[in-house]
Amino acid sequence: MNLSQIIFLVVGAVTIISAVLVVTLRNLVHSALWLIVTLFSVAVLFVLLEAGFMAVVQVVLYIGAIAILIIFAMMLTRRAMSDEASQTNGQWPASLLIAAAAFVSLAGLLNANAWPALPAADLSGTVRQLGLALVNLNAFVLPFEVASVLLIVALVGAIYVAGEKR
Template sequence: MGEVVVARILFLAIAALGLLAALGTVLSRNLVHAALHLVGFFFCVACLFVMLEAEFLAAVQVLIYIGAVAILLMFGIMLTRNTRGDDATSLSGPWRLPGLVAGLCLFGALVFGINNAVSPSGASPWAGEAARPSLVEREGEPAWAAERRRAVEDMGRVVGEEFLTRYAMAFELAGLLLTAALVGAVALAHRDEVGAAELPPTVEALPADSAEPVGTAAS
């Protein structure tokens, strides 16, 4: 039972770290720090995927959420040079109490729902280990079982094969979708030279040293 104890301790440690990172995302006043905490949280989720033996999902989580989404977020913060966040977007004064109540209600609903799903009668404990269904090949198993076994054992390969054969068109189309989104976003965000000349000088127009260096502001 030694490995079970190790697995449980590992889970608790990762979950605790994830919770801390999530709290840091919500509570930090500096947007860059919040984004870094978010990266930490994504990484903890990837670790949980590894513990569930979903290694491919873990790799995708790191590549897409940390590699793409979080970095895009950082670029967004840096390009707008707004590291301190907007006071108007954080709750203050009279709205704080209703917000707290709503959050607690959501928490209660989730606890109730998950508890019911895990142990409807309340009899079985919250903690438990379940082994993944056996992946050993058996005689006379149906085709779908063999297929599922292959997909679980070798997920990256199966996903890759599907992308390049059956979903080839959807895959290409996703590429077109991203191109179109990029082209359209650039066209929409692009400011005409005439319009820019009429506007008062913005942060970009100021000398570089007078702009606050991004990310060095203490929170």
């Protein structure tokens, strides 16, 4: 076992434990803070895979935007910060069943196949390659444009919902 494997095991354990704490803690703000720990350790996992760009984007988007939005929404919601509410509703047996089924099938899938080890790639120009692939007609230009249209639609919708009704 070498150093990067030990780091991987530690970070993986932190990810799983903090993810469990996110859904089991009664205090919603604590859950949100543990969610930040989970997202941050996923970013560390990206670093271990030498995907620096993905790691930084993970921190910018998920911690810098989504986690802050979640905390902000909780602070603005009445009584959401009290510990009295029940953590489950009537649908918990069905969701337990679906979650267990998803876990079993994923674990089976991971065990059944012999996953090939990728050869070490040259990662020096990753960001440039990513940018070129996003505007290349033979690569990802269509998904990129579709995502842009989706974002514009979401922006216009947000302005319509928030704006004054005339």
